[in-house]
Amino acid sequence: MALSTSLLVIEDLSLSFSESQVLKSICLTLDKGQIQAIVGENGAGKSSLFKCIMGIISPSSGDISFLGNRIQNSSIREILTAGISMIHQELLLIPELTVAENIYLGREFSEGQFWGISDINGRVQQLFDQYGLDIPVDIPVKELSIANQQIVEIMRAVSQGAQVILMDEPTSSLTDVEVKFFGQLIRTLRDAHVGILFTSHKLEEIFEFADVISVLRDGEMVGTYDVHALNARTLVQKMVGRDMADFYPFTETIPGAVLLELENVGLSGVFEGINLQVRAGEVLGLAGLVGAGRTDIGQSMLGIKPHTEGKMTYLGKEFTPKHPAEAIALGMGYLGEDRKELGMIPEMSVGENMTLGLMQFFQKFQWILPNPEQAKTKELQTKFNIRVKSGQQKMEQLSGGNQQKVLFGRMLINNPACMVLDEPTRGIDVVSKFDMYQLIQEMKKDGKGIVLISSDMTELLQMSDRIVVISKGKQRGELLRKDATAERVLQLAL
Ligand SMILES: Nc1ncnc2c1ncn2[C@@H]1O[C@H](COP(=O)(O)OP(=O)(O)OP(=O)(O)O)[C@@H](O)[C@H]1O
Ligand SMILES: [Mg+2]
Known part of the structure; x- marks a missing residue:
């Protein structure tokens, strides 16, 4: 029976x-x-x-x-x-x-x-x-x-x-x-x-x-x-409930000026000797195993973990942010891998979380401003299909994936020139992933520089123009899109 x-x-x-x-x-x-x-x-x-x-x-x-x-x-x-x-x-x-x-x-x-x-x-x-x-x-x-x-x-x-x-x-x-x-x-x-x-x-x-x-x-x-x-x-x-189109959109672009440059950058005891350039109109993938130091490198670019060695240059000027609010004020954007630790305030509403602005979030003290960006918030909500009852709904009541989408939208409100996306599609459903990939392509065409950190190998290979491989806090090599395969990335990462 x-x-x-x-x-x-x-x-x-x-x-x-x-x-x-x-x-x-x-x-x-x-x-x-x-x-x-x-x-x-x-x-x-x-x-x-x-x-x-x-x-x-x-x-x-x-x-x-x-x-x-x-x-x-x-x-x-x-x-x-x-x-x-x-x-x-x-x-x-x-x-x-x-x-x-x-x-x-x-x-x-x-x-x-x-x-x-x-x-x-x-x-x-x-x-x-x-x-x-x-x-x-x-x-x-x-x-x-x-x-x-x-x-x-x-x-x-x-x-x-x-x-x-x-x-x-x-x-x-x-x-x-x-x-x-x-x-x-x-x-x-x-x-x-x-x-x-x-x-x-x-x-x-x-x-x-x-x-x-x-x-x-x-x-x-x-x-x-x-x-x-x-x-x-x-x-x-x-x-x-419907058929889905091509999963990984990719547009060839000719990269423009160097937005962010790292020369021999290190953080003592964590990573060292990082040399890379992020140019306008390209996605630079950071590959490596979990624990390789990719998140730390990304966080140094924002001053969340300020670098202790080497030189960073942003838009042609020496760049040594000691705090993320500084980097964000200059036009950097950041989406962190841990939304609880470095992202949202669960007890506050979706609207507040979004319009709080990434900069204010990191400054903590500069609390909620009157909302001048209501229209923008609405636009992003529609674009990403963020399922909320209203902007008043508390962030903690959103499903995990929708929380992530709110944070992505919030980063875009500042219209950053260069951004670090650390595991941006974690917890996101297939449809929204596609939306996010499309958006990354649009931003690229728009001349933004994007650093993509992802443990999803297919995503990294499909979305990146170039891939820098990190292992144990050191740079192991760089692959152009046309030469990058999972095997070659892993070979360098191991
Ligand atoms: N305490 C709550 N009050 C009001 N609505 C809630 C509450 N908890 C969950 N919801 C709503 O219930 C719906 C289902 O959420 P749920 O977390 O079950 O989705 P999910 O399928 O797990 O999504 P995800 O893939 O993003 O994790 C969402 O629209 C969410 O906003
Ligand atoms: Mg869930």
Whole structure:
């Protein structure tokens, strides 16, 4: 009977926030040992669906049952205990505690006995061995890479006996190699009959990992499909409701004057000997593995991390910004990879976040100005298809991808001549990515100089006129677009 293999059954689930309906009569089934991708555009309702399952928000109507028992009125704790866990985007580990302590957190006294540190270490080691994980169990979690921290969180769920694990954009901060490993891990979980729901905006991994794909559009379930029944084109069609054009636009331009020049620039202990030029009308890609120093170099260009060696020149003048507000005032733009740390103020409205201006944001003290740019804000909102109810809506209520779009729009309000975009499309759906690529092309034609940092190799190869490869804080080489291939970039990066 079909019932016996179902872990989670959702029927007719609806959710509203005040006047807007976010989920509409959703039906979904997750089976034992199944990996199911939930895909949809930014704001489609993926994270909200997960929060309903976890009891973080209460649906307006509908049924959720787990192993045949209704759970939609249960508390988060009851749902965890029943066997459903969620891996959040912001990891919920305690940085100072060890790996093993984090995994056993809150359960030192359980199963009728008190677990001492050595018991805990031993048990976690056993679990890690079972899953072929090579992570030390007795070091503080803060010493691990993000990818390994995420694995610790997944293993915490496993050790708590989770039979269903929800993962909201689990791979968005992982490198290609880490994504491969993550794939192996979830397959091992599948073999252990765990059911997994995950979201992602990266089509390749959706097709690589998922057994079935459920598509959400505007809060409605379009359908659930066997992975072999879809291809990239038909999937996007279902997500968007129409056919999509050519994915990577690229325009040949003849680069103009040098806007920004780095001569032997370094930041002691972080990177050194960087020589590069950003010219008007070109996209300069910075390639490298995560941790190579690309973000640090980008941040030096803005004075977020002022350089300590060498010389920077901007528009022909020596340029030593000590603070991003200085660089922005001179016409630099910046979109950071971490929107929480270097971007938005979650408690403030979308309108305020946008018109606050990047400069004021960095100056902090020069608070909200009356809004002279309302029209511009509106224009950008339409251009990017930013889904907000009104400019008054709080930033924290926006879906992840829409927050990113607001920040991109905000950067453009200043009309910068030269800009650094660090992982600009992270968390952005396929349609908006296309919009953003198009916009980058337009800016390029407009004579702007763009530094693009991206871990998405295809994106970097397709969008860049030139690529500078960074590894371990040093410049390893430069490739022209016509000579750049993934292999050559990796060869230099390794
Ligand atoms: N607390 C809230 N109050 C009002 N609206 C909200 C709230 N939380 C979410 N929403 C709205 O619900 C809709 C769905 O958001 P959700 O975060 O589920 O989207 P998503 O599919 O996860 O998108 P993304 O791919 O960008 O992460 C969005 O329009 C969002 O603005
Ligand atoms: Mg989301």
